[in-house]
Amino acid sequence: MKAFKYTLIAVIAVLSLSSCDKFLDVNPDKRAEVDTVEEISALLGTAYTDHIMNIMAELMSDNIDDFGLTSYNNSSRFLEQVYNFEEITESNNESPENCWADYWNAIAVSNIALEELAKIGPETDLSLREIYGEAYMARAYNHFMLGTMFCMPYDPANSKTDPGLPYLTAVENGFNVQHDRGSVADFYAAVEADIERGLPLVGDSRYLVPKYHFNQDAAYAFATRFYLYYGKYDKAIECANHVLGESPKTVLKDWAYLGSLPTGTNGPLLHATAYCESSSPANLLLQACYSSQGYVWANYSTYNRFSHGAYLASTEDMQATYPWGNGGFYDGSKTYSGSMDKVIFWRVPRIFQYTDPVAGIGYLRTISVALSTDETLLNRAEAYILSGNYEAACDDLNLWLHNITNKTYVLTPDNIRSFYNGVAYHQWDKGSVKKHLHPAFKTIEEGSTEECMLQCLLNCKRLETIGFGGRWQDIRRYGITVHRRQMNLTSAGYVPVSISDEIGARDPRLALQIPYKVIQGGFTPNPR
Numbered sequence: 001m002k003a004f005k006y007t008l009i010a011v012i013a014v015l016s017l018s019s020c021d022k023f024l025d026v027n028p029d030k031r032a033e034v035d036t037v038e039e040i041s042a043l044l045g046t047a048y049t050d051h052i053m054n055i056m057a058e059l060m061s062d063n064i065d066d067f068g069l070t071s072y073n074n075s076s077r078f079l080e081q082v083y084n085f086e087e088i089t090e091s092n093n094e095s096p097e098n099c100w101a102d103y104w105n106a107i108a109v110s111n112i113a114l115e116e117l118a119k120i121g122p123e124t125d126l127s128l129r130e131i132y133g134e135a136y137m138a139r140a141y142n143h144f145m146l147g148t149m150f151c152m153p154y155d156p157a158n159s160k161t162d163p164g165l166p167y168l169t170a171v172e173n174g175f176n177v178q179h180d181r182g183s184v185a186d187f188y189a190a191v192e193a194d195i196e197r198g199l200p201l202v203g204d205s206r207y208l209v210p211k212y213h214f215n216q217d218a219a220y221a222f223a224t225r226f227y228l229y230y231g232k233y234d235k236a237i238e239c240a241n242h243v244l245g246e247s248p249k250t251v252l253k254d255w256a257y258l259g260s261l262p263t264g265t266n267g268p269l270l271h272a273t274a275y276c277e278s279s280s281p282a283n284l285l286l287q288a289c290y291s292s293q294g295y296v297w298a299n300y301s302t303y304n305r306f307s308h309g310a311y312l313a314s315t316e317d318m319q320a321t322y323p324w325g326n327g328g329f330y331d332g333s334k335t336y337s338g339s340m341d342k343v344i345f346w347r348v349p350r351i352f353q354y355t356d357p358v359a360g361i362g363y364l365r366t367i368s369v370a371l372s373t374d375e376t377l378l379n380r381a382e383a384y385i386l387s388g389n390y391e392a393a394c395d396d397l398n399l400w401l402h403n404i405t406n407k408t409y410v411l412t413p414d415n416i417r418s419f420y421n422g423v424a425y426h427q428w429d430k431g432s433v434k435k436h437l438h439p440a441f442k443t444i445e446e447g448s449t450e451e452c453m454l455q456c457l458l459n460c461k462r463l464e465t466i467g468f469g470g471r472w473q474d475i476r477r478y479g480i481t482v483h484r485r486q487m488n489l490t491s492a493g494y495v496p497v498s499i500s501d502e503i504g505a506r507d508p509r510l511a512l513q514i515p516y517k518v519i520q521g522g523f524t525p526n527p528r
Contacts, residue, residue, distance in 0.1 A: 047134075079303055132198070133200075133202035147191070169190075221373070252399070297467040298344065322456070437480065
């Protein structure tokens with residue numbers, strides 16, 4: 001295949017000069033000063049990005065509709081470009097440009113740490129193994145996250161020719177270093193190599209705040225997600241078993257407690273903060289980020305042109321009907337109307353970091369749950385389904401259902417199949433919990449037990465990850481069509497009246513375009 005080449009350091013330099021955000025600008029002489037175990041360990045604390053791609057992923061998914069420009073719907077050019085699958089030229093804390101640079105910088109930190117560790121001792125050194133493990137896992141994770149947004153999803157039929165990303169395993173010391181972009185297959189193989197090297201080494205003994213590092217459970221949860229996406233279901237199940245243990249119920253999120261919290265004026269922030277609490281055994285990896293996500297996905301009119309509204313909630317997710325009925329969530333959805341049409345879960349904290357309290361200026365921040373036991377449980381259920389073990393999958397689905405809702409209904413392969421075969425497939429103007437699945441990684445027969453089980457599983461994952469962008473990955477992987485719908489106000493509320501675009505299986509826009517300035521630096525763009 002064609003060799004895709006570019007100069008990484010030159011690209012980072014261009015981005016550094018064009019943004020007020022902090023990008024990697026490390027003097028080689030200063031790098032040499034990071035040469036003790038303590039300094040290397042501290043350095044790895046910066047191998048985690050403070051820019052995230054959640055808003056982009058959420059906006060591109062079917063969790064959002066366009067409510068148009070009215071007197072109270074406000075927007076931004078950045079959000080319009082993302083929602084409409086346009087080339088993203090606007091800069092933003094959550095733009096491809098800033099996220100791209102931040103993830104590569106975090107990768108560079110891991111490589112610096114590994115280079116310096118090698119000067120001190122081998123991975124077999126008991127005093128070093130956990131630091132090695134964190135560096136390998138952070139490097140794998142940051143590469144993987146870039147791949148899930150800037151590359152097509154992995155599948156055996158196409159990934160040997162789909163453009164990948166370079167996998168950097170050494171410190172860059174020049175401005176003219178060339179890298180082969182390679183294929184998605186090459187890229188996933190390299191991620192797997194780091195995971196297999198790092199997993200046996202990770203541990204929790206040296207962390208003061210383990211939830212902000214690759215502790216052991218976070219590492220295995222990430223490996224579960226990776227192997228699921230890679231089609232290695234036995235490995236995904238094995239890694240999930242490590243996270244969930246013999247009593248998964250004890251490590252899941254305490255939804256009954258979250259539902260018991262006060263719901264007054266401070267309710268949204270109180271619930272969202274508790275959702276992200278580091279003391280919760282369900283939260284495995286947390287990231288403190290620069291993000292407006294806590295304003296967009298909350299009871300604010302901020303950017304509410306693109307919103308998760310009542311029609312979508314009632315026909316497709318939060319308030320829709322499933323095999324177990326509807327509603328029943330311990331910490332249920334909240335509906336806002338009048339100046340907006342929003343139906344949300346209170347899960348995303350809104351934080352404002354003042355840089356000048358007198359002037360009232362600063363940064364929008366949030367806490368993101370990057371990895372959790374609840375997601376890991378559903379990932380294991382998906383791996384069971386794709387392995388043909390429907391009974392085990394139902395055990396996990398029931399555990400998830402009875403933990404997040406007060407429902408006592410027991411899911412079985414038979415009643416799941418009966419329900420979904422009685423539901424019409426989604427159309428752009430007739431919402432449904434059932435959508436056509438067109439995964440490139442296998443053929444799924446419509447109406448089969450496997451398809452119905454996957455429909456149920458994908459509904460549960462949509463509810464679990466809504467607001468955080470996880471749905472976009474399932475859309476990419478399963479070839480689910482996303483319509484860009486315009487909503488109009490009628491006597492029955494907002495309803496879809498037209499579509500401006502749609503994106504389906506193998507559409508090249510499923511991979512974000514490489515940032516413009518990076519392309520200008522020599523990086524071959526994604527096909528369009």
